[in-house]
Amino acid sequence: xxxxxxxxxxxxxxxxxxxxxxxxxxxxxxxxxxxxxxxxxxxxxxxxxxxxxxxxxxxxxxxxxxxxxxxxxxxxxxxxxxxxxxxxxxxxxxxxxxxxxxxxxxxxxxxxxxxxxxxxxxxxxxxxxxxxxxxxxxxxxxxxxxxxxxxxxxxxxxxxxxxxxxxxxxxxxxxxxxxxxxxxxxxxxxxxxxxxxxxxxxxxxxxxxxxxxxxxxxxxxxxxxxxxxxxxxxxxxxxxxxxxxxxxxxxxxxxxxxxxxxxxxxxxxxxxxxxxxxxxxxxxxxxxxxxxxxxxxxxxxxxxxxxxxxxxxxxxxxxxxxxxxxxxxxxxxxxxxxxxxxxxxxxxxxxxxxxxxxxxxxxxxxxxxxxxxxxxxxxxxxxxxxxxxxxxxxxxxxxxxxxxxxxxxxxxxxxxxxxxxxxxxxxxxxxxxxxxxxxxxxxxxxxxxxxxxxxxxxxxxxxxxxxxxxxxxxxxxxxxxxx
Numbered sequence: 351x352x353x354x355x356x357x358x359x360x361x362x363x364x365x366x367x368x369x370x371x372x373x374x375x376x377x378x379x380x381x382x383x384x385x386x387x388x389x390x391x392x393x394x395x396x397x398x399x400x401x402x403x404x405x406x407x408x409x410x411x412x413x414x415x416x417x418x419x420x421x422x423x424x425x426x427x428x429x430x431x432x433x434x435x436x437x438x439x440x441x442x443x444x445x446x447x448x449x450x451x452x453x454x455x456x457x458x459x460x461x462x463x464x465x466x467x468x469x470x471x472x473x474x475x476x477x478x479x480x481x482x483x484x485x486x487x488x489x490x491x492x493x494x495x496x497x498x499x500x501x502x503x504x505x506x507x508x509x510x511x512x513x514x515x516x517x518x519x520x521x522x523x524x525x526x527x528x529x530x531x532x533x534x535x536x537x538x539x540x541x542x543x544x545x546x547x548x549x550x551x552x553x554x555x556x557x558x559x560x561x562x563x564x565x566x567x568x569x570x571x572x573x574x575x576x577x578x579x580x581x582x583x584x585x586x587x588x589x590x591x592x593x594x595x596x597x598x599x600x601x602x603x604x605x606x607x608x609x610x611x612x613x614x615x616x617x618x619x620x621x622x623x624x625x626x627x628x629x630x631x632x633x634x635x636x637x638x639x640x641x642x643x644x645x646x647x648x649x650x651x652x653x654x655x656x657x658x659x660x661x662x663x664x665x666x667x668x669x670x671x672x673x674x675x676x677x678x679x680x681x682x683x684x685x686x687x688x689x690x691x692x693x694x695x696x697x698x699x700x701x702x703x704x705x706x707x708x709x710x711x712x713x714x715x716x717x718x719x720x721x722x723x724x725x726x727x728x729x730x731x732x733x734x735x736x737x738x739x740x741x742x743x744x745x746x747x748x749x750x751x752x753x754x755x756x757x758x759x760x761x762x763x764x765x766x767x768x769x770x771x772x773x774x775x776x777x778x779x780x781x782x783x784x785x786x787x788x789x790x791x792x793x794x795x796x797x798x799x800x801x802x803x804x805x806x807x808x809x810x811x812x813x814x815x816x817x818x819x820x821x822x823x824x825x826x827x828x829x830x831x832x833x
Contacts, residue, residue, distance in 0.1 A: 352536035355424060356529055358405075358431040359383075361522075363529070369424045371537050371544030372576045372583055376400045376419035379434060387435035387465040391494075393420045393577040395570055395639050396725065398493030401466035403473045405431035407526050412519050415614070415641040416473035416492070421573030422642070423566070425537050425544045426590065429529045431522060435465040438472065448472050451510040452503075459497035467493050470637070471507050476515065481508050491724040492636015535591065545587045550594040551675075554699070556587050558674045561696035563587045567610060567647035570639050595701070604706045606670075609647070609699065613640035623665075624708045626716040630661055633718055636725045649685070650700040652692045652756065655728050655795075659686070659757035661716035663749035664733030667705045673698040683749065686756035712737055715812040719804055721795070728752050729796035730804050734812040738772045746780075750805055752795070753788040762786035763809070777813040781806030 355366040369378075376393075379385040379402070391399035400419040405412045406429070414433075438446035445453065448471045458464040467490065474481070474489045486507040495503065535546040545563075547553040557565065563585035566572050575581045589595050595610035598619050605619055613631055617640070621628025634640060634657045648656045649669070659682065667682045673695060682703065685693050694700070708714050713736040720726035731751035737744045746764040751757045766783040770776035790801040 352538060353531070353533065355428045355535070355537065356531075357427040357429065358522075358525060358529065360433070360437050361431075361525070366424060366427075368539060369537060370539045371423065371425055371542050371586055373424045374420055374573070374577065375402065375422040375424055375427060375432070378424050379419060385434050385436050388419050389462055389465060390420060391462070391466075394574055395421045395492075395635070396494070397463070398466040398470065398636060398638060399463050401469040401493065401638055403433040403469055403476070405433065405522060405526065407523060407530075410523065412523050412526065414473045414476040416470045416489075416638050417641050418492075418570075418573075418638045420577060421569050423544070423569060423573070423576075423586070425535060425546065426566075426569065426588065428535050428546065429526065429531070429591075431526060433469070433472065435468055438468070446472070447514055448475060448506075448510045451506040455502045455506040455509055457499060457502040457506040459495075459499045463493060463495050463497075467495070467503055471510060474507065475510055476513050476519075478513060478516075481510070483508070488632060489637055492638040535588075542583065543585045545585070546591045547587070547589075548591050548593075550592045550701075553587065553589050553592045553595065554672055554674055554701075557699050558697040560585050560587060565589065565647075565650070565699055567644040567650075568612060568639075568642035570635070570643040571647065571651050571653075589699075601704070604704050606702050606704045607645055608702050609644065609650075611644055611646070613643050613645060616645055620705070623705060624714050626714055627661065630657060630716045630718060633720075633724060634658070639725075646700045646703055649682070649703060650692070650694070652686055652690065654686075654689065654754060654756050655731070655752045656757065657718055657728055657731055657751070660731045660749040660751045661733035662703065662705060663757060663759060664716070664735040664747045665705055665708060665714070666735070666747060667703050669700055670702040670704065671695075671698050672701040677701065679704075683757070683759050686758070689755035708735070709737075713812060713816045715808075715815065717808045717811070719796075719808075727795065730801050730808070731757075732805060732808040734809060736767075736772070736812070736816075741771055743767050743770055743772055743776070748809065750788065753790045753801055753805060758787075760784055760787040760805075772813070772817060774810075774813060774817065777810055777817075781809045784809075 379388050389399035391397035395418040401416050402419045404415045534548050537544040564583045566586050566588040589610050595608045597608045599606040617631050663683045668679050715734040717732040718728050719730045720728050733749045735747040746767045748760045762783040763780045767780040790798045792798050
């Protein structure tokens, strides 16, 4: 059965000796630990009512992350500190400063979502992040208030003050260091197994031995297989404990993002490659999802509406796939074969994605169309990368998500544009060629006609933003100047 899962809860070591490998932390809290402050609102990581905070060591310091307990499996607590809304209770009965700010600002109405908001604010406070309105909106975008009380909630965030427990963080780091174990975690319960190898080599070997296992990164997709599809996962192999897989390596002309790198941790490095990546990542899920989900995990699952693949394809990203000690690389667009089918062999996993640096002179744009600005699934995603020399297009890489059964380049559109003047007329003609590349579908997010027209309009927008005189940028600047 292996060693027990060990984690800190309010500073005390807790052990789970016989846990179901896919028991969610939300159900552990509510049904086993009787901590009912965390609520189930959606069981899919959308509403934030179940938000808890994880403390984990990163470069010797404690990083505090707001996460969705409904998507987190109990073995993923191993070696970490867990904080729930009950953790904020003080011996003298006084409210924690975050709670006091919520009360003082009248930031709770029906109260169902309040524990989740409190914990997101608590993570923000403990992280020492800024409390201006824009930063708080990003931090709270993964929490929904059905009573529409966002104004007072933002006011509470601005009033909560600094971290009153900052002096205790060193002791917490020491306690987490004491929890670390050299051996891999192996959990078995009623025929189901959860493996968390400590090295990339051990992880690769485990996947090779168990080619039918579910590979777990952040769990923001896999968690739904349990909470929504009620699937029994016989073998789960987590890559979260292999430090080598959680690295971002600078390769001078590119960055290599490991399989275990979370969206939140990749944000700065990708935004440094190009601001368009940073703007796109801000709209990918809520912060709780970005604190768990990984770029490689989203690629590996092959969703046709994943936000990142179109922009990465346009940038010329390549994948590193590994089976045991063997590696192979391929262009990202070649990985997606058909709906639900990827070029990944038995026992093989996505080890990294390599993203080239984008030359300053290159036109690069990433767009996401969805019904809500924050935390919504795309109707259409686009990545546009254009090289222009002496006024003519010398190379075009244009990719879309939501337009086909896989993220895909627009070959006819690219061909229509390459060699042509970088002009509005040429771009509009290339946009018409998209009808040769895609036959999108009607669904709840958008109609086929809307998708096709919107895709063409996004290409035209890229020209309006970056063509001669950048007319759209001029209009936007004028609008800002005139209020």
